[in-house]
Amino acid sequence: MPAPTELAARLAEIAARGRLRRRWARDGGQGAHIWLEGREYLSFASNDYLGLANHSELVAEVQIAAGRHGVGAGAAHLLSGHHALHQALEAELAAFVGLPAALLFTCGYMANLGVVTALLGHHDAIFADRLNHASLTDAAILSRAQHHRYPHLDLAALERMLADSRARVKLIATDAVFSMDGDLAPLPELLALAERYGAWLYVDDAHGFGVLGAEGRGSLEHHRLTLHPSPLPPHPALIYMATLGKAAGVSGAFVAGSPELIDWLTQRARTHIYTTASPPMLAAAVRRSLRLIRAGEQRRAQLRGLIERLRRGAEGLPWRLRPSDTPIQPLIVGEDAAAVQLSEALRTRGLWVPAIRPPTVPEGTARLRISLSAAHREADIDRLLEALHAIATECR
Numbered sequence: 176m177p178a179p180t181e182l183a184a185r186l187a188e189i190a191a192r193g194r195l196r197r198r199w200a201r202d203g204g205q206g207a208h209i210w211l212e213g214r215e216y217l218s219f220a221s222n223d224y225l226g227l228a229n230h231s232e233l234v235a236e237v238q239i240a241a242g243r244h245g246v247g248a249g250a251a252h253l254l255s256g257h258h259a260l261h262q263a264l265e266a267e268l269a270a271f272v273g274l275p276a277a278l279l280f281t282c283g284y285m286a287n288l289g290v291v292t293a294l295l296g297h298h299d300a301i302f303a304d305r306l307n308h309a310s311l312t313d314a315a316i317l318s319r320a321q322h323h324r325y326p327h328l329d330l331a332a333l334e335r336m337l338a339d340s341r342a343r344v345k346l347i348a349t350d351a352v353f354s355m356d357g358d359l360a361p362l363p364e365l366l367a368l369a370e371r372y373g374a375w376l377y378v379d380d381a382h383g384f385g386v387l388g389a390e391g392r393g394s395l396e397h398h399r400l401t402l403h404p405s406p407l408p409p410h411p412a413l414i415y416m417a418t419l420g421k422a423a424g425v426s427g428a429f430v431a432g433s434p435e436l437i438d439w440l441t442q443r444a445r446t447h448i449y450t451t452a453s454p455p456m457l458a459a460a461v462r463r464s465l466r467l468i469r470a471g472e473q474r475r476a477q478l479r480g481l482i483e484r485l486r487r488g489a490e491g492l493p494w495r496l497r498p499s500d501t502p503i504q505p506l507i508v509g510e511d512a513a514a515v516q517l518s519e520a521l522r523t524r525g526l527w528v529p530a531i532r533p534p535t536v537p538e539g540t541a542r543l544r545i546s547l548s549a550a551h552r553e554a555d556i557d558r559l560l561e562a563l564h565a566i567a568t569e570c571r
């Protein structure tokens with residue numbers, strides 16, 4: 176069969192299993208209400224947890240910075256693309272999360288690929304939670320290290336794997352907040368294991384940064400791993416990564432850790448070296464975003480209130496919310512088709528809540544990933560709950 180025909184056949188197969196995905200073109204900014212292909216929806220589908228993606232202060236910052244510094248960085252960091260705004264942002268990010276140094280990447284996917292491949296080769300081993308983000312899985316494959324995946328949050332299994340490993344360099348990799356479940360990794364226990372077995376601990380905080388911790392400094396603040404009692408770097412094996420396109424509302428990512436680690440990554444992280452630096456105007460926006468995050472206690476309190484309201488109101492539904500205290504609230508439906516139907520039924524009511532199906536989540540756990548934002552109001556949660564209860568009654 177010629178290759179293009181083969182692709183068409185495979186696409187038809189995916190469609191027959193009800194797993195074809197499509198994109199909907201959005202018009203206008205991200206927010207609680209969005210316009211998709213000519214229709215307005217109340218949306219529970221973004222990672223813009225603090226409602227900053229469309230914030231007027233960030234927009235103004237980008238406009239000013241574009242006027243002064245232009246649009247594109249024009250080169251990679253090691254050539255002429257590294258801008259004073261990048262440099263200042265790296266220092267601010269490191270201080271913000273309480274680690275000695277930081278390095279920018281254009282996105283979280285690239286950060287994960289870059290760090291893992293810079294630290295591990297084929298004599299080495301990575302130990303990864305089964306529910307880690309796809310980019311960490313790809314990073315492991317690209318590094319050619321042995322890839323050990325342990326059952327979700329199963330520290331005993333992880334410890335057995337660490338004890339059995341003869342690898343030269345070991346790295347434990349985990350999402351700090353799991354992206355499709357919203358639950359937290361036990362970072363203090365993982366760090367203790369890393370230290371006991373001489374391994375690195377790589378923490379992907381894409382969904383914790385800005386959201387967790389009293390000042391939104393993320394999972395390390397939440398678990399009191401840095402900044403308590405003083406901003407000291409007590410854990411040289413700790414590598415922290417967070418993205419800047421979710422709660423921070425902009426784009427990009429950074430890795431933070433010891434000065435030696437950051438120096439090494441500057442020399443060896445291929446996804447930092449062989450790519451154009453992100454536009455300096457975005458660094459300006461992130462710097463402003465950091466201030467809004469730090470002063471964002473009201474936004475985080477709003478978010479906590481909404482989470483509680485949703486969880487209380489979801490009791491009595493035929494579908495269960497997985498335990499989660501974060502803005503990621505997975506409503507488990509089970510079968511793919513049923514999850515898609517529920518999402519469709521909400522859509523006809525003007526509610527945008529995407530169904531997440533395998534392979535993004537394990538078989539038989541298709542779900543609605545309800546994602547809350549400080550931009551939502553209580554009435555928005557109530558509207559979602561009313562729709563879910565109404566659909567549940569119709570199904571009976």
Ligand SMILES: *Cc1c(COP(=O)(O)O)cnc(C)c1O
Nearest residue numbers: 282283284308350354379381418
């Ligand atoms: C979104 C996400 C990434 C990728 O970050 P981008 O900046 O969007 O490329 C990495 N890890 C996790 C856990 C994520 O949720």
